[in-house]
Amino acid sequence: MVRVINYQSVEKENGEEFLMLVLQGGVEPVKSQATGKMYFTARTVKVPATFDEETCKSLIGSQFEGTIAKVPSEPYEYTIKETGEIVTINHRYEFLTGVDAILKEQVVNSDLVH
Template sequence: MLHVKGFKARTNAAGEVFNSLILEGIVFVKSKETGFYYATLKQASLPTTLSEDECKRMVGQSMAGKVKRVDCDPYEVINEKTGETMTLSHRYLYFPESTEQTQFPEMVNEFSESEEELIH
């Protein structure tokens, strides 16, 4: 289950403005040092045709699905707190409960170019 944390207005390559819901979900990660799992919150952005008012009504709602880590082409992100530049080769994307990751391989590269602020 995911939580709609908020939304952001975005601009596509054609210059058109659209809204994306910011979804937050628990992801279980295996520690490289200890081998034990821990829970952490990760966010994914879901493009939508909803208006700003409709997006506002969605904030705080729960929805079915998962946030999953997906490999992608390397890209750079600047840590807003430290100013450090990091190179990442993964994204966290939304997947409906009944959909497997392998059905969306073309989405990964599209998000690589347009969703750079997913990871802070």
């Protein structure tokens, strides 16, 4: 289950604006790679929407079936705001409906099959 926690206006390169819903998944425990200590977090993702601002605002608090999954991506650099440290990341987060999540877990990538 994911919940709409906010919305955001984004400007395209051509100057056109569109809205994105900010979705958040459930709370999950994570072990810090730096300290080895556990902490709690929740994955968030921004998903484009075709709604107007009033509709996006009214959706805050709504829940939808699905999950936010960590998916591989081309490596990119990210600056941690709190420390200024630049790290290389090779994943992104994506909203998946229940069916999409099952398919992603159960279907074997054809590159892995000989």
